[in-house]
Amino acid sequence: xxxxxxxxxxxxxxxxxxxxxxxxxxxxxxxxxxxxxxxxxxxxxxxxxxxxxxxxxxxxxxxxxxxxxxxxxxxxxxxxxxxxxxxxxxxxxxxxxxxxxxxxxxxxxxxxxxxxxxxxxxxxxxxxxxxxxxxxxxxxxxxxxxxxxxxxxxxxxxxxxxxxxxxxxxxxxxxxxxxxxxxxxxxxxxxxxxxxxxxxxxxxxxxxxxxxxxxxxxxxxxxxxxxxxxxxxxxxxxxxxxxxxxxxxxxxxxxxxxxxxxxxxxxxxxxxxxxxxxxxxxxxxxxxxxxxxxxxxxxxxxxxxxxxxxxxxxxxxxxxxxxx
Ligand SMILES: Nc1ncnc2c1ncn2[C@@H]1O[C@H](COP(=O)(O)OP(=O)(O)OP(=O)(O)O)[C@@H](O)[C@H]1O
Ligand SMILES: [Mg+2]
Numbered sequence: 001x002x003x004x005x006x007x008x009x010x011x012x013x014x015x016x017x018x019x020x021x022x023x024x025x026x027x028x029x030x031x032x033x034x035x036x037x038x039x040x041x042x043x044x045x046x047x048x049x050x051x052x053x054x055x056x057x058x059x060x061x062x063x064x065x066x067x068x069x070x071x072x073x074x075x076x077x078x079x080x081x082x083x084x085x086x087x088x089x090x091x092x093x094x095x096x097x098x099x100x101x102x103x104x105x106x107x108x109x110x111x112x113x114x115x116x117x118x119x120x121x122x123x124x125x126x127x128x129x130x131x132x133x134x135x136x137x138x139x140x141x142x143x144x145x146x147x148x149x150x151x152x153x154x155x156x157x158x159x160x161x162x163x164x165x166x167x168x169x170x171x172x173x174x175x176x177x178x179x180x181x182x183x184x185x186x187x188x189x190x191x192x193x194x195x196x197x198x199x200x201x202x203x204x205x206x207x208x209x210x211x212x213x214x215x216x217x218x219x220x221x222x223x224x225x226x227x228x229x230x231x232x233x234x235x236x237x238x239x240x241x242x243x244x245x246x247x248x249x250x251x252x253x254x255x256x257x258x259x260x261x262x263x264x265x266x267x268x269x270x271x272x273x274x275x276x277x278x279x280x281x282x283x284x285x286x287x288x289x290x291x292x293x294x295x296x297x298x299x300x301x302x303x304x305x306x307x308x309x310x311x312x313x314x315x316x317x318x319x320x321x322x323x324x
Pocket of ligand 2: 037038039115116157
């Protein structure tokens with residue numbers, strides 16, 4: 001598997017990748033061409049924990065229905081699906097002659113990676129809104145319907161605009177701010193609302209590339225991720241919900257109990273939610289990410305520092321759009 005140690009610099013992007021892996025959160029990376037977004041995403045499988053036996057069983061059943069178990073071999077590696085942006089609705093959600101599972105279901109308990117996010121057909125992207133909320137895909141036919149599980153972690157990568165250079169210091173686009181607005185406008189607001197972590201991936205500096213910095217290998221990051229997942233699983237058992245394994249899958253009423261911030265954190269969250277006009281979903285998703293950050297820190301209570309980081313991930317994507 002490709003290793004995180006290959007990536008020079010990009011410390012904040014690597015941190016976001018670790019947080020996404022630890023809590024199973026959806027992630028969007030925005031950056032100019034060649035900044036390393038595809039490279040970062042390809043390294044996500046190397047830090048994800050292996051499938052539990054129950055998860056493995058579900059994944060194998062779906063892959064077997066889709067005829068995608070070569071030689072009947074099972075593997076405890078999390079699915080990592082990378083459909084091309086020309087994917088049709090049937091390919092993504094499921095359908096066809098015998099209502100086969102689509103990419104979203106094949107990525108069940110794993111990652112659905114959509115590279116060049118705005119290049120996908122808007123209808124196909126919006127069809128993902130329902131599985132992202134309910135963790136299942138429903139294929140309706142004239143006289144029956146088929147439901148496949150689709151508990152996915154959505155990871156997406158995109159350029160900020162058509163020419164890919166928006167936001168670069170010293171660059172002025174000939175098409176002006178419309179370049180950004182038109183390109184980012186292809187992603188609907190409700191779909192964006194479902195993405196917990198949004199980051200800008202800036203280009204690496206030449207100094208970073210030349211210096212052979214001793215980057216952290218995936219195995220070390222994977223250990224921290226595994227520890228954070230263990231803490232989450234233990235907490236869900238204590239709350240009487242052993243079937244939930246990650247913060248991202250937690251219900252909204254439960255996360256309010258599990259991620260109760262301290263006084264400083266609460267004040268920050270209230271101010272940010274008011275100023276940034278978070279949706280109710282946005283509010284709960286910030287809490288979930290903050291819970292994951294506290295778990296990575298092995299802290300029982302969610303503090304101001306965790307909420308500050310979680311809020312920064314939520315608003316990163318909005319800065320560019322606002323600038324346009
Ligand atoms: N931080 C980095 N360390 C080492 N090499 C890098 C780094 N960032 C980019 N590269 C090099 O640049 C190449 C292009 O990166 P990548 O394909 O991930 O860019 P991208 O952001 O996905 O671009 P695009 O928007 O065009 O898809 C990589 O194959 C790698 O060789
Ligand atoms: Mg790419």
